[in-house]
Amino acid sequence: AQSVSQxxxxxxxxxxxxxxxxxxxxxxxxxxxxxxxxxxxQHLQLLLKYFSGDPLVKGIKGFEAEFIKSKFSFNLRxxxxxxxxxxxxxxxxxxxxxxKVTFGTGTKLQVIP
Amino acid sequence: xxQVTQNPRYLITVTGKKLTVTCSQNMNxxxxxxxxxxxxxxxxxxxxxxxxxxxxxxxVPEGYKVSRKEKRNFPLILESPSPNxxxxxxxxxxGTGTGLExxxxxxxxxxxxxxxVL
Numbered sequence: 001a002q003s004v005s006q007x008x009x010x011x012x013x014x015x016x017x018x019x020x021x022x023x024x025x026x027x028x029x030x031x032x033x034x035x036x037x038x039x040x041x042q043h044l045q046l047l048l049k050y051f052s053g054d055p056l057v058k059g060i061k062g063f064e065a066e067f068i069k070s071k072f073s074f075n076l077r078x079x080x081x082x083x084x085x086x087x088x089x090x091x092x093x094x095x096x097x098x099x100k101v102t103f104g105t106g107t108k109l110q111v112i113p
Numbered sequence: 114x115x116q117v118t119q120n121p122r123y124l125i126t127v128t129g130k131k132l133t134v135t136c137s138q139n140m141n142x143x144x145x146x147x148x149x150x151x152x153x154x155x156x157x158x159x160x161x162x163x164x165x166x167x168x169x170x171x172x173v174p175e176g177y178k179v180s181r182k183e184k185r186n187f188p189l190i191l192e193s194p195s196p197n198x199x200x201x202x203x204x205x206x207x208g209t210g211t212g213l214e215x216x217x218x219x220x221x222x223x224x225x226x227x228x229x230v231l
Binding site for chain 1: 169222223
């Protein structure tokens with residue numbers, strides 16, 4: 001069965017620090033990959049997505065992610081975090097004709113002013 | 114405004130009392146799905162639907178039912194709720210696919226429904 005793993009459950013950073021959140025998926029076929037963000041008390045919103053092409057994708061609010069096929073990874077990065085980035089971040093993979101969307105367990109990011 | 118609307122947003126109920134959480138989208142999306150979110154477990158898919166009258170089980174379908182009689186609506190039914198179904202539920206839809214694939218997996222989420230079963 002497909003799965004998505006997020007290695008960091010809780011990350012605390014100071015403002016202006018760089019961020020990298022790990023995400024690995026286990027599936028041998030074609031996958032579409034996503035990062036979603038959930039701000040406190042809100043629903044999930046799409047940060048960025050990867051379908052094909054350039055493995056470095058840019059999303060909203062200065063976030064980017066790199067798809068490394070050989071490592072089955074899709075790590076999220078941001079050069080300089082802000083207090084407003086405090087949220088929970090979910091990695092997701094869509095397989096099997098993209099009907100099956102599997103989420104990781106999420107990473108809570110806390111940014112300290 | 115494009116949106117996915119869930120009701121109720123908050124509900125406290127008792128074991129065994131049937132309830133329905135409604136979900137409606139106004140984007141003419143073919144694909145809809147239900148997830149539950151639990152601390153430390155992330156989002157787990159309950160059921161999904163590729164189109165009207167087409168539904169399939171996700172990873173945690175036990176204790177839930179769904180129906181898709183209209184394209185815009187995808188209600189989640191708990192016939193006999195139990196305390197282990199206390200959770201935050203999200204409905205999502207997708208219409209970003211082309212051809213034979215009605216979705217790319219990119220989801221638009223509702224605001225969530227927090228359900229407590231006593």
